[in-house]
Amino acid sequence: PVTQQPVLFAYDGSKVDPTCYNKEWHVSREPGSQDKCTNDKRYPEAWLHPAIKPYYMFNTTEACCQSNFGTFDCILYDVCLEGTNPPTISPTTLQPTPNPWPTYSPSSTPTLPLHATADSTCNARWHVSNEENRGSTCTNDDNFPEEWKLPEKRDYFLFGSATKCCEALFPKGRCDLVNICPDGVPTAMPTTPVPTTSKPTKRPPTRKPTSRPTRNEPWYVDRQIGKCVQDCTGANPCGGKMSQWADAFKSARACCDSMPWVEFGACLATPSPTVPPPPPSPAPKTDKPTSRPTLAPITSKPTNAPTHVPTIDCSAYKWHMSIRSGELQTCTNDEEYPEQWLQNAQMFFHSTSDECCQLKYGGNCSVRDWCAGINKVKVDDAAAAAIAEAAAAVIAAEAAQAAALAAAAAAEAAAAAAAAAVEENEANQSFVKFDGGMDDFEGDGTIPWILGSPPEWKIDDTMAFSRTHSITNIQSDEVNAIRTLTTKIDLSASATLTCQVYIDVGMPFDMFGFHVNGAKRDVFYKPEDDWITITTGIAPGSNTIQFVVTNGDMFPDFGRGGQEAIYGTGHVWVDQCNIR
Secondary structure, eight states, X not given: OOOOOOOOBOTTSOBOOGGGGGSOBEEOOSTTOTTEEEOXXXXXXXXXXXXXXXXTOBSSHHHHHHHHHXXXXXXXXXXXXXXXXXXXXXXXXXXXXXXSSOBSSOOSSOOOOOTTTOOOOSOOOBEEOOSTTOOSXXXXXXXXXXXXXXXXXXXXXXXXXXXXXXXXHOTTSOOEEEOOOSXXXXXXXXXXXXXXXXXXXXXXXXXXXXXXXXXXXXXXXXXXXXXXXXXXXXXXXXXXXXXXXXXXXXXXXXXXXXXXXXXXHHHXXXXXXXXXXXXXXXXXXXXXXXXXXXXXXXXXXXXXXXOOOXXXXXXXXXXXXXXXXXXXXXXXXXXXXXXXXXXXXXXHOBSSXXXXXXXXXXXXXXXXXXXXXHHHHHHHHHHXXXXXXXXXXXXXXXXXXXXXXXXXXXXXXXXXXXXXXXXXXXXXXXXXXXXXXXXXXXXXXXXXXXXXXXXXXXXXXXXXSSSSOEEXXXXXXXXXXXXXXXXXXXXXXXXXXXXEEEEEOOTTTEEEEEEETTEEEEEEOSOOSSOEEEEEEEOSEEEEEEEEEEEOSOOOSSOSSGGGGGGOOXXXXXXXXXXX
């Protein structure tokens, strides 16, 4: 069956535009939020330069977190869900929110908000709700044990987004969300059809005004300091009145692009905030073996930053009149000049292009920066080599991916053949004529159970509903393994099945389902506090009734007791079954 994709809602109740997720991820530059990855638009334009973009802009949250913080799961600020900064200053009219709290599957019961009572600073990760009477719910409140924050446990208990929480804990069922942030979210009270005016939101806070002047004056290169400044008087980035011979640029970006050998942050007279280099990758973590082949990731960029390109120190090359044919009234710093000029160097050579133009041509001349051109060639050659190296790495990774996909297809074919053999074996087991009976698993039951071959369930004396025995699943050490207790009966008339069941399973490690003729009647994703009664009607004729425990695609790295009891032990006990 095709799994319906969940419809995501932003925290203001509106649907998320799917195209929003085309945004790239980067480390946050918001004050006080440099420990997050975000997909907002607040980043220097220099990060988009082809030579450095692979190290600052990422297509996935995992790549951003790994590159900047050495982990695949870090704190995220998703503008698609949480909105952009800064908030609007004047009140805006909002339409009534039809669903106060988003769910990943249809729900007839409204999900009540906890923001009025929960003690949280909105920094908590998403986790299973620990509030009473809240089944199948993910929330971002602070009501969870401190132990869950430990490095060896947080990957199983705390998640960077509501989506990850629901996919891990309730992968095939309903998942309600209780979002306590931001302040002012709608409550579960009925909404009025009349649009209401909301107060400006308090979260996120408005950014402080930038200290950089907003001016329209052109930019130019101040040759004395080798930086781009603005044609104005005052503090940086103003550099004074632009000389007649200087080239004018419309923006700082255009000015800095004329000196590609200088990084954008170092090019401006006003220092730009620097971003720390990505931390070294941690030692690879050895995962438990699984029945599925692991696919090699495809990388679109080199794993290490290109080696620093050695360039010429242009301060050692003095400025002088150009002697090239056709270059009239031109100052340059090339090495083409008469040797006799060296005998009276102070007359012919100057420290800056401005000084050369002023002294030789009265301030009206053209400038040819020979040294800058040489450095540009060096940088361009290094960038081309880095691109070629990255392309070769991509080709190798794609080849490895293709081989892994072929192995995966072969493994899936083998698994399908094994599943077909199991189905054929079960189909060959005939239905038993049955007019009713019971089984309390004390040795005198009349219901014909099929335990599997080899047995997947066993009689147990550690747990019972009323006497001394019950039947429980035999746990498997393989991911996605299934343990099934089956009865195949042929009824002459309709009947009712009633069983007492004690459920002690929890996703993402295991779940329990009750099936009749292949259809799921009940599915449980977390432990129950006591024995519960499962009852269902059975039609006349052939019927297959199954109690199924299914392993998830991971195992815990910790014991499933104490604070971890919310995940259970992985067992289900069945007792006192009656068919009447």
